Amino acid sequence: MPMGRWEPNARDRxxxxxxxxxxxxxxxxxxxxEIAARAGxxxxxxxxxxxxxKEVLFGGSDALHERIVTTIxxxxxxxxPLDAVATALDAMAPFFKDRREHARARQALLAAHADxxxxxxxxxxxxxxxxxxxxxxxxxxxPTASLAAEAGIAVFKVAFExxxxxxxxxxxxxxxxxxxxxxxxxxxxxxxxxxxxAPAAPPQRPTRPARARKP
Amino acid sequence: MPMGRWEPNARDRxxxxxxxxxxxxxxxxxxxxEIAARAGxxxxxxxxxxxxxKEVLFGGSDALHERIVTTIxxxxxxxxPLDAVATALDAMAPFFKDRREHARARQALLAAHADxxxxxxxxxxxxxxxxxxxxxxxxxxxPTASLAAEAGIAVFKVAFExxxxxxxxxxxxxxxxxxxxxxxxxxxxxxxxxxxxAPAAPPQRPTRPARARKP
DNA sequence: GATGTGATGTCAGCAGCTGACATCAAGGGG
DNA sequence: CCCCTTGATGTCAGCTGCTGACATCACATC
Numbered sequence: 001m002p003m004g005r006w007e008p009n010a011r012d013r014x015x016x017x018x019x020x021x022x023x024x025x026x027x028x029x030x031x032x033x034e035i036a037a038r039a040g041x042x043x044x045x046x047x048x049x050x051x052x053x054k055e056v057l058f059g060g061s062d063a064l065h066e067r068i069v070t071t072i073x074x075x076x077x078x079x080x081p082l083d084a085v086a087t088a089l090d091a092m093a094p095f096f097k098d099r100r101e102h103a104r105a106r107q108a109l110l111a112a113h114a115d116x117x118x119x120x121x122x123x124x125x126x127x128x129x130x131x132x133x134x135x136x137x138x139x140x141x142x143p144t145a146s147l148a149a150e151a152g153i154a155v156f157k158v159a160f161e162x163x164x165x166x167x168x169x170x171x172x173x174x175x176x177x178x179x180x181x182x183x184x185x186x187x188x189x190x191x192x193x194x195x196x197x198a199p200a201a202p203p204q205r206p207t208r209p210a211r212a213r214k215p
Numbered sequence: 216m217p218m219g220r221w222e223p224n225a226r227d228r229x230x231x232x233x234x235x236x237x238x239x240x241x242x243x244x245x246x247x248x249e250i251a252a253r254a255g256x257x258x259x260x261x262x263x264x265x266x267x268x269k270e271v272l273f274g275g276s277d278a279l280h281e282r283i284v285t286t287i288x289x290x291x292x293x294x295x296p297l298d299a300v301a302t303a304l305d306a307m308a309p310f311f312k313d314r315r316e317h318a319r320a321r322q323a324l325l326a327a328h329a330d331x332x333x334x335x336x337x338x339x340x341x342x343x344x345x346x347x348x349x350x351x352x353x354x355x356x357x358p359t360a361s362l363a364a365e366a367g368i369a370v371f372k373v374a375f376e377x378x379x380x381x382x383x384x385x386x387x388x389x390x391x392x393x394x395x396x397x398x399x400x401x402x403x404x405x406x407x408x409x410x411x412x413a414p415a416a417p418p419q420r421p422t423r424p425a426r427a428r429k430p
Numbered sequence: 431g432a433t434g435t436g437a438t439g440t441c442a443g444c445a446g447c448t449g450a451c452a453t454c455a456a457g458g459g460g
Numbered sequence: 461c462c463c464c465t466t467g468a469t470g471t472c473a474g475c476t477g478c479t480g481a482c483a484t485c486a487c488a489t490c
Contacts, residue, residue, distance in 0.1 A: 005455045080405045118333035121340055143397045146373045154365035182358045187402040190295045220486045
């Protein structure tokens with residue numbers, strides 16, 4: 001069997017080595033040099049594959065990006081913006097199917113390191129921005145496109161976290177649907193601005209439990 | 216006149232020196248040592264005031280944080296979650312009144328440096344998280360609290376950007392209101408999921424221009 | 431006047447990251 | 461078969477962000 005001069009999949013090896021070491025010794029007590037060594041490479045090479053030490057944890061983000069764009073672009077003409085976005089969110093779910101445990105481990109790292117959360121947030125923001133761009137190409141005008149995209153990403157964030165914690169282990173897809181329903185419920189409610197003084201309400205109802213889907 | 220051992224307002228001096236140098240030479244060609252020197256201090260001292268080189272650009276964020284929390288906490292009993300958040304967003308507007316030019320300069324820096332955008336995003340996320348916490352203390356249950364908070368922050372992001380670009384220079388407050396209206400319009404629309412095939416719609420209307428406020 | 435105390439300075443050092451250049455197998459003409 | 465190019469990697473030097481440990485020194489307090 002032909003084996004090139006170097007072991008293949010350097011990138012994957014680096015990513016995997018990093019994940020392992022981060023879990024074993026923690027993120028900031030793991031050195032890029034150690035990661036590279038474990039992958040049989042050099043620090044310098046690490047930085048040829050990843051711009052950042054952080055970036056090594058964000059491999060699939062390009063795929064998500066593309067999936068979102070093509071899904072929105074491919075939505076039937078006349079689809080309402082938020083519905084197009086909703087479809088795109090749903091199209092992301094398969095990427096995480098069967099990777100719940102991996103996602104949880106990753107999330108644990110993010111929870112412990114603000115650096116990593118920052119990176120995660122900019123990735124999500126970039127998804128939102130791409131979604132908005134694509135909506136605009138479909139003729140959606142400006143405040144609408146950005147808001148639909150941002151709202152969609154907000155739903156995804158919440159849904160994703162709930163998916164990770166859900167003891168019933170329902171599909172991510174399901175949580176996204178619930179999130180969208182809830183968003184609609186939350187925004188559908190009252191008028192412009194609350195009155196200055198409250199008319200002494202009772203103990204305070206929890207505001208509106210998530211309503212069942214399919215009215 | 217009594218003058219202490221050191222010039223006062225070290226923190227402010229550092230922040231201002233940083234802003235100036237960033238604009239003159241760019242963010243990454245400005246060294247922390249240079250900033251400190253310009254403020255008559257040492258690099259080491261800079262890092263006593265700011266955890267980060269980036270952090271020097273995010274001074275007011277604590278004040279915003281507090282304002283959001285107290286505003287939401289102080290909303291009349293029975294106020295709908297999104298309305299409470301909306302009020303809080305509006306309460307942030309005064310912080311930026313008369314600082315439009317400063318905000319634009321800042322935004323220009325953010326636009327050029329992903330590092331800084333990351334920091335900005337985590338600040339916003341932190342605001343959202345605080346808002347959600349406060350809502351929860353008011354009895355709002357979970358998916359609702361997070362979604363109202365995140366949606367609110369999404370509105371703020373969009374409104375803020377539009378405010379910076381608005382040739383008519385309308386109030387930030389106004390843009391927030393428009394954003395909220397638009398969010399409601401975007402979410403109020405169609406049902407759960409778009410049909411698989413579109414019934415051949417006409418040229419495609421821009422989906423729904425922002426409707427006037429006050430139905 | 432001795433004794434803190436708080437803001438600052440000094441120094442040493444690591445880790446992240448980069449530019450410049452070297453190496454070396456594989457592949458492709460000539 | 462040799463040469464040359466190419467691409468992935470290694471080597472080295474160096475800056476800058478950031479931190480821990482310790483020194484200083486005006487000012488306040490007793």
